[in-house]
Amino acid sequence: MSDPDGLYVGLISGTSADAIDAALVDIRAGHCRLLADHTAPMDDTLHDAVLALCRPGDNEIERMAALDMHLGTAFADAALAVIARAGLTPRDITAIGSHGQTIRHLPALHTTVQIGNADVIAQRTGITTISDFRRRDMVLGGQGAPLVPRFHQTALACAGRRRAVLNLGGIANLTLLDGDTLISGFDTGPANVLMDYWCRKHTGARYDADGHWARGGTALPALLARFLEEPYFALPIPKSTGRERFNGAWLEARLDGDESPQAVQATLLALTAQTVADCLRDFAPDDLLACGGGASNSALLEALAGLLPGVNVDTTSAHGAPADMVEASAFAWLAWAHLAGVEGNAPQVTGALSGAILGARHPA
Structure with missing residues (x-):
């Protein structure tokens, strides 16, 4: 299209599979302004169905097909909700960018699978939908992840500042910016995925709000050392990972079994902070700007600040990009980039x- 500028909706459900985030973004010459946002929580049934499909099991193709349609409808409804919240109609929207829900990410096999049927989204909303953003990069020998650094560069780069943008979803990923220049980006390892698993197992809650439970425990140095022996942490970049590696079985295999559950939670928080800090030693940022669900975990941000003296640790919200909508906005931007x-x-x-x-285009 000759002029792709306009209003876009970005949709994503991340590794934590706790909700669908929808961002309505005005994009002009690649620059974004968030107009409205909407979060549609996944109930326990849908959340558990997604997590079960992330692991090998019986009838995967049939279960994936059913969940693909179900999530397509849920994604479409989230898009319509954010449009209505802004007082607009689908006719006002140029396109939807839908990341979908990742159920497999296997860079060694050059493959990744996201579900949430984009044809359902396009048909239900009447809006052209762009999806399947990762596989073209993988065909070219790439990891297919992370894909948000170009958006981070557009939205958060600052002349004269060395910035690290940290997305704290289920998995943590970093974008390294030197002024306006994108230096690198990669997954550091687990952010919330292990903490969420352990919290639900022992408290019934799907996540540890503000790190409150972890605050009441004391990290176990020997256990942290065992966690840090994971070979992924020593891999060179480029690298990306997911639930295929970091999951409940990974955690349980490293426990003696007599640890206090709260101490384990504190150690998992320390693991996230330590692996991020280790990846920033050589880059030496001026700013570390956090986004994603983990950006609301003050215990985690305090741990990061303690490991990175002299670094301004903040959230992206303080710099014009609401922390809980950065990834959804990024996929709106990627839809714009596809059309542009x-x-x-x-x-x-x-x-x-x-x-x-x-991306692949699904016309309305």
Whole structure:
């Protein structure tokens, strides 16, 4: 299209699979302004169905097909809700960018699977939908992740500042910016995925609100050392990971069994903070700006600040990008980039042989 500028909706359900985030974004020449947002929580039944599909099991194809349709409807409803919240109609929207729900991410096999049927979204909303953003990068030899660094560069780069943007979803990923230049980006390891698992197992809550439960425990140095022996942490970049590696079985295999559950939670929080800090030693940022669900965990941000003296640790919200909507906004931007013919990936991040226009278009 000749002029892709307009209003876009970005949709994502992250590794934690706790909700669908929808962001309505006004995009002009690649610059974004968030107009409205909506979060549609997943109930326990849907949440558990997603997590079960993330693990090998029986009847995966049939279960995936059913969940693909169910999530497509849920994503479409989230898009319609955020449009209505802004007082607009679907006719006002140029396109939807839908990341979907990841159920497999296997960069060693050059494959990744996201579900949440984009044809359902396009049909139900009447809005052209762009989806399947990761696989073109993987065909080019890339990791297919992370894909948000180009958006981070657009929204959060600052001349004269070395900035690290930290997305704290189920998995943590970093974007490294030197002024306006995108240096690198990669997954550091678990952010909330292990803490969420352990919290639900022992408290029934799906996550540890504000890190309150972890605050009441004391991290166990020997256990943290065992966690840090995980080979992923020593891998060179580019690298990306997910639930395929970091899951309940990974955690349980490293426990003696007599640890206090609260101490384990504190140690998992320390693991997230330590692995992020270790990845920033050489970069030496001026700012570390957090987004994603973990940005609301003050215990985690305090742990990061303690490990990174001299670094301004803050959230992206203080810099014009609401922390809980950064990823959804990024996929709105990636839909704009698809229609504008702008490369959405960054080879210095994913390791792809070249930049590429990402996504597949599903007309209304």
